[in-house]
Amino acid sequence: MIKLLNITGKGATSLPGKLALKLKPGILFHLSRGVYCICVTGTNGKTTTCAMIEHGLKSNNIPCFINKSGANMLGGVTTAFIKNSNIFGKPKCRYAVLECDENSLPLITNCINAKIIVVTNIFRDQLDRYAEVNTTFEKIKQGILNSPNATVVLNADCPLTYSLKFDCKNEVKTFGVNGNGKNKVASDSPFCPCCGVKLKYKSIMYAQLGDFYCQNCKYKRVTPDLCATDVDGSSFVLENQSINLALGGIYNVYNFLSASSVLNLLHLNYLSLQSFGGSFGRTESFYCDNKKITVMLVKNPVGFSNCLHLAFGRYNNFDSVFALNDNDADGRDVSWIWDVDFTCVSSRKNYTVGKRAYDMALRLKYDGIAPTVIDGEKYQTVINLIKNGNRDFVIFASYTAMMNMRHMLIENFGGDEFWQ
Template sequence: MFIILCIAKLLMRVLNLLHRGATTLPGRIALRLKPNILFNLSRDVYCICVTGTNGKTTTCAMTEKGLIANNKPCFINKGGANMMSGVVTAFIKNATLFGKPRCKYAVLECDENSLPIITAGINAKIIVVTNVFRDQLDRYGEINTTLERIRQGISNSPNAMLILNADCPVTYSLKFRCKNDVISFGVDCSSSVSVVSDSPLCPLCSARLSYHSFIYAQLGSFYCPVCKYHRIKPDLLATDICNSSFNIGEKRINMSLGGIYNIYNFLSAAAVMEHLDLCYLPIQSFGGSFGRTESFYNGNNKITLMLVKNPVGFSSCINLAFTQYGIFNSIFALNDNDADGRDVSWIWDVSFGRVSSNKCYTIGTRAYDMAVRLKYDDVKATVIENENYRQMIDTIICDNTDFVIFASYTAMMDMRHLLIESFGGDEFWQ
């Protein structure tokens, strides 16, 4: 293994010198040379896995911040490299040339489809499931398929503590599909956010769910009138919510990030801290992950970059931006590359009713599709053709106002290095 680690670490150094980011390729090569390398590198590491449709990257980054604040050195798979090769790369970075871990704790973002493969190679101590929504039908399939992959991943770790979203009937049904102990989290509020429900039926008996109150999509105080499956009182409960402030028991939390979905991310990370008997209060100052409500500044003007990749996440970001960010211009960047999903029909399930920008632009491989979709909600958009992100940057500079960019994954990656070049910041892999 010594030679394999030497090769992988040398490759990391070369990729970093080329400013390419060494997030997956070293792991891919190491797996070719030694398929069970993850088992060897993870033996003495306390592994925390985070999976689910939305919120994985932010939850991992919050958990990382919490562990470091509690003097628990940890490592994380950066840049959203959440498949097997990205996880292996993270372990290689953490290892000495002789395979010994430098940090005891690993916080691992895990793609839902990849979770069974990853947990087969590690001894996961905690598995967090943030939520389960419809996402990239051409890659993930329907919700039940995603849920089954997550269940398979959990079955590889029967002693892991499960941390589940109690407000999501799909996610919390894992309690009844797995033998693991469970810690739950949720919020006590109702919301007027208009987001299409991905799963209106009971995951246990397929009857139509009823609700005492909605939060968004299928999240809320649900109950099944047939099999009596219902939302329980969560172990960690956010109450008295006012924008980004809320209570957990007697503690008042004031988050730096906005949005009800970030309250869920906070709660999932806080549940990890609670299970480890650590203080979660330092997490509230967390300022955001790359591309996830990330801020850049053009003088006094703020540019906010928001990753959007499915109807629930897109609608939630629109609600946050147009209710809390004041006056700004919008850019909607949509690609249909493999990492985005080739099928972009999901944008027709997004609620654009709150969009009220002075100016609105679209860009990306499917810029015209996005412009047509916006037109159907009476939003007029100017198309920036030929994926010309330099022109986009010039537009931001010349318009001399705040901007919010809603971008699919590869569109975000295409433009982010130009945003850093123009306005400052760190590369995603740093």
């Protein structure tokens, strides 16, 4: 089945796992025995962090497997283990790097013996699926409670994420950044998770990430076990070494730190992560003649705002495409786009496309941007604009828009499918 789905261009991401779980509910428990499982969850950065960990393991000559397609629910994780098993159900690789959807983490950790659980951050995301951040927090907490022997890696700069430490007895390692961010990204969680009083900050990187403290209950940011200093774009100092990332954006500094924390726990060198070039749809590049097309996945206010700041701070002379859908995988509620600050948009031409192209156009209009609307999912129109134009493009796309458009970009300009 897996080979057939790949041949047809669909990719064997979740369906084989879902069918296997129906036929044998305990299959994941059996296939994961003897496998060192590293789980990565959180709102933003899961896919990139997992790909970085995979890159680091392989750079240290340690074979591993990963649910690379981003199928991060129980069915997708089960499919990854099926692909890693021989006909006798024995694992081909002994290390698994698993991207885990926040809501699915308790289901996944209930079936496997997680050795490391990484929590990148907790932001507001897809209100119709996750509700408010406290709901996400509770799901992640339950996933950790299912794994009392796992080492938990937490973002020390995120007040809500770090507070997980008080609800579990696991060994905890932390990562963070010393510095002041320049991006004015609104906070999703401005209140103390312990007592509810509004937090104070000595410095802020973006949103609620920073050197926080509570005047009421004295909850505060700890000194991280792995801490970046002297941050300048994607360059910084870590453990007295100068680091220069191939990926831009302060959020990728955090992704680097979370992946490096895992490699540290495994007593492996993390310097190879500097050369990591990105994962599918996350600041991924395609080329049409001498024109560069950059694809950025956007799915919540904090992530979208960070992508805008990165694109308009790092790239020059490009046209923009804003692709917005409201399928199940995107979230039916698109009201979150009103919490994104588009005032930094300075491209010559702007286009909106997708099922909610008009909603996106209306939002842009309120920040003084008058885009051309491509009605519906007419992604071929975008491909034609790229082919017939003479400028670079940056595409900001919600999940299903990104997946559909990415397939067309590969067909026209080359590249690997998402499962490869």
